[in-house]
Amino acid sequence: MFDGIQRRVVSIWFPRLASDRYLRACPIEAPFALTLKQNNANRIYCLNQAATDQGLERGMSYSDARAFCPSLQSSQAKPEQDARFLNILRRWATRYCPWVGLEGEDGLILDVTGSTHLFGGEEALVADLRARLGKAGLGAQIGLADTRGAAWALAHFGEGIAPTGDMLSALKSLPIAALRLPDDTSVALQRLGLRKVGDLADTPRAPFARRFGRDPLMRLDQALGKQPEEITPLAEPPHYGVRITLPEPIGLLSDVMSGTERLLTQLCAKLKSQEMGARQLCVTLRRVDQGHQQVELRLARPLRDAQRILPLFERGMTEIDAGFGIDQLRLEATQVEPLPVQQISHVIGKDKNKLDDLVTRLGTRIGLENITRLLPADSHIPERSFITSPVAYSEPDSSWPHTHPRPVCLFPPEAIAASGNQPPERFRWRRMSLALGRATGPERIAPEWWFSDDNWRAGVRDYWRVETTQGRRLWMFYTPQDPGWYVQGEFA
Amino acid sequence: MMRAALPFFPLSKGRTHEVCGAGAYGFAFSLAAHLGENFLWIRETWEPTQLNPNGITAFLDPSKILLGxxxxxxxxxAVAEEALRSGALPLVVIALSKPIGLTEGRRLQLAARDGKSVGLAIIPEGMGSNAAETRWQCRPAFSPHASPYDSTLNRWELIKNKSGTLGVWHVRWDTASRRLDLVSASGE
Structure with a gap:
């Protein structure tokens, strides 16, 4: 540490985070518990003070709890939403200092070194924290000390502010569990008579380490500041959203477009600094009557060029009803993809960009999934020998296999009246009478037994190229296992 | 067999053309192969007939096709008009199932003129629009003496031409060299 600046850490523990979060939305005075299904039994996950007063506790089975306290109200716990809520609190806590990390599932850790004076001292900071959390309906226990371990101990056992320097005297009288030890270790220590942190500090270290390993001593050293322990602030994910609020409402298309252009320029600068490209953009227009309208744009390629994106918005903007005017524009890149900076070249460029923009524009009309390209697939079955994949999300592939001549178009097999394993001399297809000129084949294609395909229930197929004297060349097949003739394609 | 310059390809740029008949797909692919770049093929979702890229390889690389x-x-x-106007693609093929009116046909012409690209409408027989620059009727023909691995002999008849004369040609696609050959009517 620097001379004269002592590290100070705040630990906040939310003893009832889950139920507090739930009760913020619908306050209940009566005993209340959140239940979670664990090992096939509904157990109490979190409960409020009134329920604790009734003698209920965490981990109790829900049916027992209801027997104890018939008036218990309950709801389902949602741990993932609690985690999200804790993350929101973490973000909020950066108002006190930039270094805020998560402490387990129900706590925060703040490194407030050098920022306490901004709030009028340590007592004032803690009071401010407590007041704001209390106002938000969250019960919190707060500890402030020189180290992370000591702050945690204070938050969980005792609350308060430890004076700078001497951590041992602040922690001495706290129970041994305050050292963040696993339950079985702390029980074992208590059986030996080491009930307080002070007892452990007085114990000879070497024999103790032989019996319990180094972990309890490491925790003690961390709490007392003899061993460093870092606080990891979570990185804030970059937010790709910008907005503009207007003093006077606007309604003309050209005004909205120029507002959007301003936002786009800002957003693209941000995207460029992160080497990202927008794949999906959304403009939200707020009207003076508090209504919202959105224009979505999905791009065929990740982009961060404001001049290219802006014209693509035109079609969506014309459909907006401005009503009495629009007074706020908000632009957000809802989906981004990495787009590294590239060397600009005069060789490739214009045409490719024009094509991508066209795909984007057509995508706003018929949907980006409906513009596809054909890609080869590994199958002998004619209708499965290729796949169609959206142009926006695939690259062209020219590795087409060399096969026997294949028709240029395929349709679902159309039955014709014929018999025998040789192509019929005369047949009717699509109300045309056709006569056989020449037939080439057969080419036998067996079904893929590892797929169950209803169209191939009839077994193997013998494919023939049939040239009719009328000119048309058809791709017909005969199914020897279930005799019948079908037309499946036509050659060009 | 003569390897002369084709009297009709490429179709005039900045215009839309029409093709009908059983050989229409072959005509479209021959034209696309002649232009040699990416092109857009617009079809309606309900249509059961789908393109088979393994057959198209005889004409061109199927990765050049964008399907709408x-x-x-x-x-x-609407898609055809937008694509023609952008000029990003030299060819836009649109498969039509119903006749289009003069207004729609004219709009396609204007869009093609703005984008300097070629539009080709595959139409059901006898349902052409008056706005089309040319209309082709493509019919496959049987040629008993040809080798079975030759591609189909086609009779391409120009049945409407706004700026020239009509005509009939017999053509056959050469799979190996991927080019169109003019042949005599007997297909030899």
């Missing part, structure tokens, strides 16, 4: 699937003909026309 639309829900009805109105959407097809």
């Amino acid at each position: 699937h639309t829900k009805d003909q109105l959407e097809s026309l």
Whole structure:
């Protein structure tokens, strides 16, 4: 540490985070518990003070709890939403200092070194924290000390502010569990008579380490500041959203477009600094009557060029009803993809960009999934020998296999009246009478037994190229296992 | 067999053309192969007939095809107009199932003129639009003496031409060299 600046850490523990979060939305005075299904039994996950007063506790089975306290109200716990809520609190806590990390599932850790004076001292900071959390309906226990371990101990056992320097005297009288030890270790220590942190500090270290390993001593050293322990602030994910609020409402298309252009320029600068490209953009227009309208744009390629994106918005903007005017524009890149900076070249460029923009524009009309390209697939079955994949999300592939001549178009097999394993001399297809000129084949294609395909229930197929004297060349097949003739394609 | 310059390809740029008959797909692919770049093929989703890229390899690389699937003909026309006007693609093929009016046909012509690209409408027989620059009727013909591995002999008849004369040609696609050959009527 620097001379004269002592590290100070705040630990906040939310003893009832889950139920507090739930009760913020619908306050209940009566005993209340959140239940979670664990090992096939509904157990109490979190409960409020009134329920604790009734003698209920965490981990109790829900049916027992209801027997104890018939008036218990309950709801389902949602741990993932609690985690999200804790993350929101973490973000909020950066108002006190930039270094805020998560402490387990129900706590925060703040490194407030050098920022306490901004709030009028340590007592004032803690009071401010407590007041704001209390106002938000969250019960919190707060500890402030020189180290992370000591702050945690204070938050969980005792609350308060430890004076700078001497951590041992602040922690001495706290129970041994305050050292963040696993339950079985702390029980074992208590059986030996080491009930307080002070007892452990007085114990000879070497024999103790032989019996319990180094972990309890490491925790003690961390709490007392003899061993460093870092606080990891979570990185804030970059937010790709910008907005503009207007003093006077606007309604003309050209005004909205120029507002959007301003936002786009800002957003693209941000995207460029992160080497990202927008794949999906959304403009939200707020009207003076508090209504919202959105224009979505999905791009065929990740982009961060404001001049290219802006014209693509035109079609969506014309459909907006401005009503009495629009007074706020908000632009957000809802989906981004990495787009590294590239060397600009005069060789490739214009045409490719024009094509991508066209795909984007057509995508706003018929949907980006409906513009596809054909890609080869590994199958002998004619209708499965290729796949169609959206142009926006695939690259062209020219590795087409060399096969026997294949028709240029395929349709679902159309039955014709014929018999025998040789192509019929005369047949009717699509109300045309056709006569056989020449037939080439057969080419036998067996079904893929590892797929169950209803169209191939009839077994193997013998494919023939049939040239009719009328000119048309058809791709017909005969199914020897279930005799019948079908037309499946036509050659060009 | 003569390897002369083709009297009709490429079709005039900045215009839309029409093709009908059983050989229409072959005509479209020959034209696309002649232009040699990416092209857009617009079809309606309900149509059961789908392109088979393994057969198209005889004409061109199927990765050059962009397929646009639309829900009805109105959407097809809108997509075709937008694609023609952008000029990003030299060819836009649109498969039509119903006749289009003079207005729609004219709009496609204007869009093609703005984008300097070629539009080709595959139409059901006898349902052409007056706005089309040329209309082709393509019929496959049987040639008993040809080798079975030759591609189909086609009779391409120009049945409408706004700026020239009509005519009939017999053509055969050469799979190996991927080019169109003019042949005599007997297909030899």
